[in-house]
Amino acid sequence: MRFGFDIDDTLINLREFAFHLYNEKLNENVELSVFKALKTIEIHEAFGLDKEAGGKMWNSLAEEVYYSSCPAFDGAVETLQELEKNGHEIYYITARKAEHGERTKNWMIENGFPVKDDHFFCGMKDHEKIHTINRLELDYYFDDKPAVLETLLDIPTKVYAIDNSYNRELDIPRLASWFELKELISE
Ligand SMILES: [Mg+2]
Numbered sequence: 001m002r003f004g005f006d007i008d009d010t011l012i013n014l015r016e017f018a019f020h021l022y023n024e025k026l027n028e029n030v031e032l033s034v035f036k037a038l039k040t041i042e043i044h045e046a047f048g049l050d051k052e053a054g055g056k057m058w059n060s061l062a063e064e065v066y067y068s069s070c071p072a073f074d075g076a077v078e079t080l081q082e083l084e085k086n087g088h089e090i091y092y093i094t095a096r097k098a099e100h101g102e103r104t105k106n107w108m109i110e111n112g113f114p115v116k117d118d119h120f121f122c123g124m125k126d127h128e129k130i131h132t133i134n135r136l137e138l139d140y141y142f143d144d145k146p147a148v149l150e151t152l153l154d155i156p157t158k159v160y161a162i163d164n165s166y167n168r169e170l171d172i173p174r175l176a177s178w179f180e181l182k183e184l185i186s187e
Contacts, residue, residue, distance in 0.1 A: 140158050
């Protein structure tokens with residue numbers, strides 16, 4: 001089968017990693033429970049920052065957030081490796097900016113994800129992901145972002161939301177742990 005995955009906050013715990021960096025850089029000690037309750041993908045609210053200051057903070061840390069030691073979600077690497085081993089096709093579809101494509105691909109490889117050169121797509125807008133997903137005729141696609149998921153409600157691909165506080169309003173099948181995937185595809 002053909003599987004497609006978003007990367008940030010689908011396979012790797014990017015927001016939470018950034019949250020800890022924000023605490024460190026701002027010399028704050030905001031509790032994780034505040035982060036876990038956020039209804040926005042952006043995390044600046046947890047630190048009392050407005051959109052502009054939050055955007056600046058994010059951009060100033062993007063390098064560290066993207067390319068240092070952000071952990072994968074539990075089971076993500078192992079699950080994708082097993083899919084690959086069992087002969088499935090694995091595609092990555094990320095809306096990170098195009099200039100981050102090559103380094104992101106290499107970072108994924110270094111962190112154990114199975115990545116084939118022509119199975120990696122980067123640099124599209126959220127609402128443009130649907131074109132890649134349709135063209136690849138994916139059987140399954142996983143993403144966390146409401147702005148993406150909302151565009152995928154009527155396609156043949158089975159689409160799953162990676163469960164998070166900011167996407168619970170969406171009435172869509174969801175995955176809470178990568179350890180559940182095996183069971184899900186055997187249904
Ligand atoms: Mg994402």
